[in-house]
Amino acid sequence: MGLLEVKDVGKRFGGLQALSNVNLSVQENTVHAIIGPNGAGKSTLLNCLIGKLIPDTGSVTFQGQSVLGKKPHEINQLGISRIFQTPEIFGDLTVLENVLIPCFAKRDGSFRLHAFETVEAEKDLNEKALAMLEDVNMQDKLHMQASSLSRGDKRRLEMAMSLVQDPKLLLLDEPTAGMARADTNSTIDLLKEIKEKRDITMAIIEHDMHVVFSLAERITVLAQGTPLVEDTPDNIRDHPKVREAYLGETQQT
């Protein structure tokens, strides 16, 4: 049984059947990519996984526990961390504070009225945040305001914010959308590095074939709201159905 199990999920928006009979199983310690052309239902599926949408039929379970109808913070507390298309960080705060917040969230749960301690006095968490920032090579930018970072650094910071919570599953929503090739490659390297350093399960929703084939160990191809095929990257590359639905056009470029 996989870490994340999607069973018979269907979702309809008015007259549009966005998802139908989606079955998917993300195994522990694998990088699982979900690809598909525009309008295939990737984003709808992701929104079902993170509790933003509730599917009409089927179930989504994480470690045997249903995530449907759960609020974003509850899903995070289960151990699912999400990386966004555009880096989502706390722009007004410093880099260190950005990483401290997930540390507090991990230790104290979704709410605690800790108004009489000082942030500086939390030695353990400060050390943890520092170690994490060293891991992503940002230790010299601790006190910079996060909004003044370069885009690449914002992405690294966002990763650090997710990883410092030791999530069981990292959900990446088109992590390289709109990036230049160089930035895309550095994101791939960052993700590979993360994968090598720790046992982590990743589910990547992605458009860019280059990213998918560089990282993924399993690939599910989604077309018109339903999974076409699920296999290893090598098999996917040569799969006639996939070529027809999706790859034919991109491989020529």
Place this chain on the structure above:
Amino acid sequence: MLGLNQRDTKFLIIVIALTVFTPILLQPFPTDSGLAQFNAGYPDLMQRFAIFGIFAIGFNILFGLTGYLSFGHAAFLGVGSYSTVWMFKLLNYNVLPGLVLAIIVSGLFALLIGFVSLRRSGIYFSILTLAFAQMSFNLAYSVLTPITNGETGLQVYNDDPQILMGENGITTTHFFGFKMNSSWIMDLGPWQFTFNFGYYFCAVIAILAFYLSLRIFRSPFGLMLRAVKSNQQRMNYTGVSSRPYTLAAFVISGMYAGLAGGLLASMDPLAGAERMQWTASGEVVLMTILGGAGTMMGPVLGAGFIKYFENIFSKINDQVLHGWFAFLPDGLENALVWLLHPFVGKGWHLTLGLLFMLVVVFLPGGLVELGQRIRNMFRKKPDANDDSNHKPQQSPHVAE
């Protein structure tokens, strides 16, 4: 010291020193000089500085940290006043039970209003709080007359129970026998300084309130509140539920407002519904923005600034103006008085409005930013090669 780092401790000591010497600092002009009317060192006004300082410090915990702009904070001020006056009516003139009750009742009231209003954010939140405050005002004015004494305002009457009063009880507000209106006047040459117990009572509470707010700013809780302002969605996806955090901030700032209302009643045992009106809610917003929202010192400065204008500029009438310009030829004198007339006396709002506009346009960080700019100007000459726009910016310290 006291759980603060060195820098904050220094900051707190400066604030304490300023508060202690306020009666001297605000009395710079000799009593019989022409400028004496600009002196602000009289008890009533100093008490207001401290009380509205507390109000603004509390408001800043909500608005400055979380960015939620409440337009109904005067409701808590009014609730605090009513609670305190009721304690005067039922027990005796000791202010302590009244202040405690004011904090509790306004806290509960804030919990109720916050629970509903915080379901929305942005402008909708502001409108909801405004609606609640106006509702409270109108209720206090009409339906709730048995509790609030309606138009007349709540006050203490001779036939009130006052069960702790005793035979020769003190008939004015006091703190365990120390009367709020007792003053010690010191004459020093042409200067006259008034040291009033009521002021120092408010000042001690204001310092405590300031210290508490400093601790909140530096705490993990404060960090979470700043995160709410910065990116609430990210916060939820980080595993933090933002609603209880904003609600806690709302209740805390409501309790500050209740305390301020209680102190107002403690200085003058009266409570009227107009204290809850939307203009009063707007005033604290102005104070906070004028001083610098999100800074520690800003709201206090803003409160002082506005109260000074309200009390000093409003006293300058045409007669005073004529006195100032008497040395000029008659025509010129009249012209100048005519020109300045709309800006002083009853027109002080106009001056304040213009100043407010100038601050918002040129100093978005408020009076605190003005202070920082002046300090930076003196600290070092700008370096020709210092292209600060292309360097990574250090994030500003929250105390500034």
